[in-house]
C-alpha cells in the first residue's frame with residue numbers, strides 16, 4: 487500500500503512568473519533543448535530562469551539521451567542496458583540553441599552511459615567547447631556521472647574549458663547501496679571529486695546531498711567532512727522527493743531550521759558556498775556562484 491507523508495507547507499511553491507522566465511520559456515519552443523528544469527517540473531524554475539536582480543539566469547540541460555544504463559532507486563529516468571547511440575551533432579546544436587537563449591549559466595548533465603567506452607566524457611567536453619566557442623561569456627557547469635571512476639574520462643571533462651565540475655554524492659555512505667545503483671560507490675564518487683581537484687586545483691568543484699532518506703545527523707556531518715576532505719568547494723543540500731510510488735519513500739521531511747543548520751555547518755567547515763533548503767537542487771540558482779565571485 488502506497489503511504490505518503492503529507493507535504494509540509496514549506497515545500498509548496500507558487501506558479502513561476504516574471505519577464506525573463508516568460509522569455510526563456512517562449513524561446514524554448516523553437517529550440518531543441520531538453521531542460522531538466524521543465525522535464526522534471528523543478529519547483530525552482532521561476533527563480534533559476536528569472537535571473538535578474540541578484541543572480542544570473544541558470545538552466546540545466548540533458549545531453550546523451552533520455553535513457554540511463556543505471557537504475558538508482560530515487561530517480562525516475564528510464565533505464566536500458568543499451569540506450570541509442572549519442573547524437574554526434576548534439577554538442578554543436580546545443581551550443582547554437584543556447585547562444586542567444588538568454589541564460590548566463592548553463593548546467594550540462596546526463597544520464598550514466600556505462601555502455602560507451604569513454605562514458606560519454608568526450609561528448610560532455612565537445613558540448614562545453616562548442617558552447618564556449620559560440621558564446622564565451624556563458625558560464626558552464628558539468629554535472630557528471632562517476633564515469634565508473636575512470637580518471638581519463640574525468641580529465642577529458644575537466645580540461646574542456648568548463649567553469650565548474652560537479653558530481654553528486656547524493657546520500658551518506660551507509661545509505662548509498664540502498665539509494666544509488668549498485669555500480670555507484672560512495673568512495674568512488676569522492677575519488678572522482680578528489681581527482682578533479684588534484685588535477686586542476688583552481689577548478690571549482692561541487693557536490694549535492696539529498697536529505698530525508700533516513701540518514702542521521704552524524705552521517706550527514708561525516709559526508710560533509712568527506713566532501714571537504716575531497717577538496718570540494720561548493721555543497722548543496724535539499725529534500726528528497728519521491729518521484730513515483732515505485733521509488734524510495736520519503737522517510738522524513740527535514741525542517742527549514744534543520745536545513746539552515748546545515749548551511750551554517752557548511753560555512754563553518756569552510757566550503758566556499760553552501761546552499762541548503764528544502765527545495766534546493768544541485769543546480770539551484772547556480773548563477774549566483776558567479777556573482778558571489780567563486781567563478782572568476
Ligand code: SF4
Pocket residue numbers: 522523524528529530531532534535544545546593767768769770771
Ligand atoms: Fe533548473 Fe536546476 Fe534551477 Fe531546477 S534547480 S530550475 S533543474 S537549474
Ligand code: SF4
Pocket residue numbers: 554555556557558561562563596597598667
Ligand atoms: Fe538517474 Fe543518474 Fe542514477 Fe541514472 S545514474 S538512474 S540518471 S541518478
